[in-house]
Every structure is written in C-alpha cells, then in structure tokens.
Amino acid sequence: MNDKLLNLSSSPHVRGRLTTQNVMFTVILALIPATVSGICRYRLHAFLVIAVSVLSAVLSEFIFDSVTKRPDTIRDGSAFVTGLLLALSLSPSVPLYIPFLGAIFAILFVKCFFGGLGKNFMNPAVTARCFLLLSFGSAMTNYAVDGVSGATPLAALRAGEVISVSKLFLGLSDGVIGGSALALLIGGLFLWVSGGITLEIPVSCIAAFTVFMTIFGGHGPDPVFLAAHICGGGTLMGAFFMATDPVTSPMTSLGQILFGSVIGVLAGLFRVFGSAADSFSYAIILSNILVPFIDRLPVPKPLGHKGGYRIRRFPKAAVSLTAITLIAGLALSSIYMVTRDRIEEQEQAAKAASWQEVCPDAESFAADGTLSAAVDSLAGAPYDESRFGRTYINEAVTGIAGDGSVAGYVLSVTSAEGYDGTVTVSVGLSPDGTVNGIAFTELHETAGMGMLCGEDAFRGQFSQVKTDAFVLNKSGNSSADNEIDSVSGASTTSGAVVDAVNTALAFYAANMQ
Numbered sequence: 001m002n003d004k005l006l007n008l009s010s011s012p013h014v015r016g017r018l019t020t021q022n023v024m025f026t027v028i029l030a031l032i033p034a035t036v037s038g039i040c041r042y043r044l045h046a047f048l049v050i051a052v053s054v055l056s057a058v059l060s061e062f063i064f065d066s067v068t069k070r071p072d073t074i075r076d077g078s079a080f081v082t083g084l085l086l087a088l089s090l091s092p093s094v095p096l097y098i099p100f101l102g103a104i105f106a107i108l109f110v111k112c113f114f115g116g117l118g119k120n121f122m123n124p125a126v127t128a129r130c131f132l133l134l135s136f137g138s139a140m141t142n143y144a145v146d147g148v149s150g151a152t153p154l155a156a157l158r159a160g161e162v163i164s165v166s167k168l169f170l171g172l173s174d175g176v177i178g179g180s181a182l183a184l185l186i187g188g189l190f191l192w193v194s195g196g197i198t199l200e201i202p203v204s205c206i207a208a209f210t211v212f213m214t215i216f217g218g219h220g221p222d223p224v225f226l227a228a229h230i231c232g233g234g235t236l237m238g239a240f241f242m243a244t245d246p247v248t249s250p251m252t253s254l255g256q257i258l259f260g261s262v263i264g265v266l267a268g269l270f271r272v273f274g275s276a277a278d279s280f281s282y283a284i285i286l287s288n289i290l291v292p293f294i295d296r297l298p299v300p301k302p303l304g305h306k307g308g309y310r311i312r313r314f315p316k317a318a319v320s321l322t323a324i325t326l327i328a329g330l331a332l333s334s335i336y337m338v339t340r341d342r343i344e345e346q347e348q349a350a351k352a353a354s355w356q357e358v359c360p361d362a363e364s365f366a367a368d369g370t371l372s373a374a375v376d377s378l379a380g381a382p383y384d385e386s387r388f389g390r391t392y393i394n395e396a397v398t399g400i401a402g403d404g405s406v407a408g409y410v411l412s413v414t415s416a417e418g419y420d421g422t423v424t425v426s427v428g429l430s431p432d433g434t435v436n437g438i439a440f441t442e443l444h445e446t447a448g449m450g451m452l453c454g455e456d457a458f459r460g461q462f463s464q465v466k467t468d469a470f471v472l473n474k475s476g477n478s479s480a481d482n483e484i485d486s487v488s489g490a491s492t493t494s495g496a497v498v499d500a501v502n503t504a505l506a507f508y509a510a511n512m513q
Contacts, residue, residue, distance in 0.1 A: 020117065023246075024077030026196040030187035031084055031178070031241070038177035042092035046177045050087040053099035057083030060107040070116070078117045082106050085125035085241060088178025089234065089281075090132075091143050098139055102128040122288040123245045126238075129281050137421055142390065143174040165224055168231045181231035188240030200256035201249060201263075202239040206230060208264025216272050233271065238263070238280035248288045254298035262294075263287045351426070354439035355397065355410045358428025362399025362407040371396040371409075374511045383503050389496075390416040391503040394424070396511075406431050409512060411504040412441065415496040420445050423453075423496045427462075427504035429512070434466040438501060450493035458487055458494070462501060469505060472498045 039047050061079040065072050073079075083103050090099060106128035111120045133140050167173045171180025178184065191197045210226055219225040229235065243249065243263050250259045266283035355365055375393050382390045394412040401407040408431060414424040424442035429435060438459055445451050452458060462470070467482035472495050474486045486494040 020076040020078065023196060024081050026191065026194050027081050027241070028077065028084065030191045030194075030196065031081075031088065033183035033186045034088055034178035034180055034237075035084065037171050037180040037183040038088060038092070041171055041180075042177060046092045048096060049090055049092065049094060049099050049177060050084065052096050053087035053090070053103045054080055054083035056100045056103035057086070057107050060104045061112065064108060064112045073116060076117065078111075079107055082111070082124045082128075085237075086128050089125065089129050089176050089237060091140060091175075092177050093142055094139055098132055098136060101135075102132045105131050118247055120247060121291070122285050123242050123248050126242050126281050126284045126288075129278070130285060133278055133281070138416060138418065142416070163228060165227045165231065168228060173232070175232065176234065176237075178237060179232070181236055184236040184240060188236065191240065191244075197240070197244040198253070198256070200253050201244050201260040204257045204260030205239040205243055205264045205267075206235065208261040209235065209268050210264075212265050212268030213272070216268065218272075229271065234278065234280045235267070238267070238284055242280075243284050243287070248291060250291055250294045252295070252298045255294045258297070259287055259291065259294055262290065351412075351441055354426040354441050355399070355428075357439045358426050358437045359399040359408040359410050360436070361401055363402045364400045365397045365410065366400055368396070368398045371398070371511060374507070384506060388415075388499040388503045388506070391499050392416070393503065393507055396507070399428075408436060409508065411507060413500040413503050414442070415500040415503075417492070417496040417499060418445060419450050419490070419492040419496075423493065423500065425497060425500045427501050429504065429508050432466070433505070433508055433512075434464060435462050435501065435505070437463040438497070445490065445493045449487070450490040452487045452490060453493050453497055458485075458497075461485065467505070468509070469502045470498050 035050065039050070057079045058074050062072070062074050064070075065074070083099075083106075086102050086106060087099055090102075106124035110122055110124040110127045111117065114120045164173070168175075169181045171183060173179070188197075188202060192199055210230065213226055213229050214221050217225060217229070239260070243260060250256050263280070263283045266286060267279045270279035270282055352365070356362070359365075375396055378393060380392065382388070383393050385391075392414045394414055396409065396411045398409055399407040409429045411427045411429070412424065413427060414422050416422050421444055422442060423445070424440065426439045426441060427435065428437050428439075440454050440459075443451065443454050445453065461478075461484050465481050470482050470484050471480075472486055472491070473483045474491050474494075476485045476488075478485050484494070484498055
C-alpha cells in the first residue's frame with residue numbers, strides 16, 4: 001500500500017469534453033444564419049454595427065483582464081457572443097457609438113464587475129440593450145432603411161394595419177438586424193440538436209406568451225395576429241438565445257419551465273399593456289433576478305429516491321413580498337381602469353384647447369374628407385423625411401367661424417427627433433397660410449433646457465408669420481421673420497419643433513392652397 005500513490009483532487013471527478021469555449025462556439029455557429037441574413041438585408045452599416053459591437057466587447061474584456069491582472073478570458077468566446085447578440089438586437093440604422101457603448105456596458109458593468117463569466121446575475125447582452133433603450137431611446141427606435149423610416153410590423157399591427165407575416169418571418173420587414181424569424185429558428189434548432197440548449201425554456205416561454213396574447217391580446221386565437229407577435233418583437237431571439245443563457249437561467253428542468261413561463265407572461269403583459277419599445281428584454285432581465293428564488297423551489301430527487309421533484313417550502317418573506325407587490329399592482333391597475341375614461345377626456349380637452357389657442361377665430365372644428373384622406377395616404381410614414389426628418393402628420397382639421405366660413409386650419413404634427421423622445425405640436429394656419437401660432441400637446445424634454453421651448457419666448461416667434469419655411473438660428477439675434485432663435489442648450493429640441501412646423505407648412509402647400 002505504501003508504494004501506491006493516491007491522487008487526491010477536488011470534485012468534480014467526472015470530466016467531459018464540454019467546455020465553455022465549445023459552448024460559445026456552438027452559439028456563434030447558431031447565430032450565423034441571423035447574422036448573414038441581417039447583413040444581406042441591411043448591407044454595410046449592419047456589418048459595421050456588428051463589427052463595432054463584437055470588437056468593443058472583446059477589447060473591453062481584454063483590457064479589464066490586463067488591468068486587473070486576471071487570467072485572459074477572451075479565448076472562451078463569451079465576450080464575442082455578447083457583442084454579437086447585442087448587435088443583432090439593434091436597429092440597422094443606429095449610430096456606431098450605440099454598439100460601442102452598449103458592448104462596454106455589457107462586459108464591464110454587467111459581467112466583469114460582478115466577477116466575470118458565471119457570476120453575473122443578468123444576461124449582459126439583454127441588460128445592455130435595456131440600458132441603451134433607456135439612454136438613447138430615439139436612436140434605438142429609429143428603424144430607417146436607406147434613409148426611409150416606417151413603422152415596425154408590431155407597431156403597424158397595433159395601429160390596426162394589415163402586415164405581411166411572410167415578410168416578417170423571412171426578415172424582410174423593418175426591425176432589428178437579427179430579425180429574421182426563419183434564421184433564428186434555424187439557429188435555435190441547431191443549438192438544441194447540438195446539445196447547446198434544452199427546450200424547456202424556449203418552449204415554455206413561447207407557449208406562455210402565446211396563451212397570454214390569445215387571452216389578452218384583443219384578437220383571440222387569430223393565427224395571423226399570434227404568428228406576427230411570435231415572429232416579431234424579439235420573441236424568438238429572446239426565447240432561444242437570451243433566456244437560455246446557462247449562467248442566468250435555472251438549473252433544473254422544472255425551474256426552467258417556470259422561468260420560461262414567467263418570461264412569456266411578463267413579455268405578454270408588457271407588450272399588451274405597456275408602452276416601452278421592447279417587451280422581451282425587460283421580461284428576461286426581471287426574470288433573471290428571480291432565478292435564485294426559482295432554483296430554491298424544485299429539489300431534484302436524491303439518487304435512489306422514488307418519485308420526482310420535491311418542492312421546498314416557500315420562504316415566508318418572499319411570499320409576503322410577492323403578495324404585497326400583487327396587491328399593490330392590482331390596486332394601481334384598478335385605479336387606472338377607473339380613471340382611464342377620465343384621462344382620455346382630459347387628453348381630448350387638452351387637444352381641443354390647443355386647437356382653439358392656435359386658431360382663435362374658429363367656433364368649432366370639423367374633419368375635412370380631403371385632408372383626412374391626405375393624412376391617411378401617408379400610412380403612418382414620415383412626411384418628406386429627407387427634408388424634415390422623422391416628422392409625422394397625426395391629424396388635420398378645419399376651423400369653422402361663426403358664419404360658417406373657414407377660419408383656418410390646425411395640423412397636429414409629431415417629430416421623433418426630440419432630445420428625449422417625441423415632440424407633438426398643434427400648428428394653426430390661417431386660410432392664406434399665415435402661421436397663427438403653435439401649441440404643444442406632447443413635450444417631455446430636459447427641464448430647464450428643452451422644456452423652455454414650451455415658453456412664450458420661443459413659441460411666440462412663430463406667431464403671425466407668413467413664410468414657406470422657418471429657419472433655425474442657433475447663434476441667436478435673428479432679424480428675419482422666418483428665423484427662429486434656438487433655445488440655448490436645446491438646439492436639438494428647437495430643431496425638432498422647427499421641422500414639425502415646416503412639415504405643417506409643406507402639407508398646407510400641397511393640400512390646402
């Protein structure tokens with residue numbers, strides 16, 4: 001016995017060929033169809049977005065490892081996967097600083113600062129996308145292709161328009177770079193066949209989401225409606241590639257089914273009742289937070305034990321907190337349902353007040369069939385985007401004087417080029433095209449800066465001016481009637497307002513003269 005050497009080592013003692021590098025390489029292969037499809041669809045800029053995102057992610061991890069003197073981890077491929085997933089979830093028209101900042105945030109703040117791969121509690125790519133949506137909402141929701149914007153398929157569907165599910169399935173509709181449902185399905189099935197994932201999470205996620213949309217979506221079991229929501233809005237990418245992240249998902253099969261179901265229900269809740277630009281990303285990161293709790297519930301049966309999973313007793317604190325949250329949520333929902341009609345009445349009253357403000361000679365307002373048809377013909381698309389950016393004609397009404405004559409016109413125009421989001425303005429025009437004035441119905445810009453555009457000092461520059469177009473003067477001290485002095489420190493918001501008013505003038509020249 002003394003001449004025999006015993007090799008003592010810590011567990012695990014059973015080793016396989018599966019490595020982190022192999023897993024990440026499999027994911028990269030699975031994402032190739034979506035990547036190729038996105039580059040073919042959106043060409044050079046999509047390729048640059050992907051390249052910047054991947055390089056930024058890899059370099060961020062390399063620099064972090066070097067500065068902190070940690071082992072080099074970029075060879076495991078996880079940073080490459082994070083950068084690629086983030087890029088595929090972005091619009092093909094985003095500025096290149098978006099993937100650059102997003103990749104750095106994903107690697108440093110979500111992954112490395114928590115100890116590296118295996119210690120992050122949220123999916124880095126999804127969390128980075130949420131960070132970008134909150135920080136750069138306007139750029140992230142601009143889905144212009146070749147300079148032409150259009151509503152995304154789900155936005156068009158919500159507006160009651162008819163969409164092509166086949167184009168959505170093939171990735172030929174406006175959306176993110178990796179938006180081809182066919183390519184994502186091919187990649188997801190490859191992941192499953194190769195053993196990269198199991199089907200508990202994607203199947204339960206899609207099933208729960210489908211059931212929720214069937215019950216609460218407002219269209220019942222309409223196959224076209226359900227197929228559109230499954231093929232669009234990041235559903236398949238979230239279900240197959242982001243929710244299945246082994247680091248941030250439960251370990252047991254029962255836990256994975258519960259986890260996927262929670263994601264599906266939350267995504268449906270956000271999509272039906274929410275107003276955010278994304279539903280699955282927020283659903284996934286919220287569910288990531290619940291993973292430690294979910295992992296405590298199902299206990300796999302011990303070796304030799306008869307029966308299936310056992311369920312631990314629920315922690316009292318967690319149950320109490322969940323109950324309080326549900327009660328608070330139901331109370332808030334009930335208050336909203338009770339006050340919804342009143343809120344809509346107030347919004348209509350505010351709109352009517354803005355009409356009266358910019359067309360004071362009118363005693364009533366009426367829709368004009370010709371003008372309404374001209375607005376409808378735009379089908380929600382921007383009005384002459386090459387000149388005015390992403391501006392949209394919402395409504396055009398005629399002001400009627402007491403004697404029945406035309407007192408003027410009011411156009412509601414929205415610009416999506418505001419600093420913090422959209423700006424909606426009512427523009428009053430006299431019958432000869434003179435601008436009576438403007439009034440805001442939506443202005444949520446930075447306090448003390450962009451919000452100053454709502455003050456009379458800025459708005460008054462448009463009053464009683466007859467011109468074909470206004471010009472923004474960023475230096476101030478304008479001398480011409482059609483020159484508008486920009487609000488100091490808020491040139492972006494000022495420009496958005498000028499573009500909105502110029503859109504109204506162009507629409508007037510084309511349809512009212």
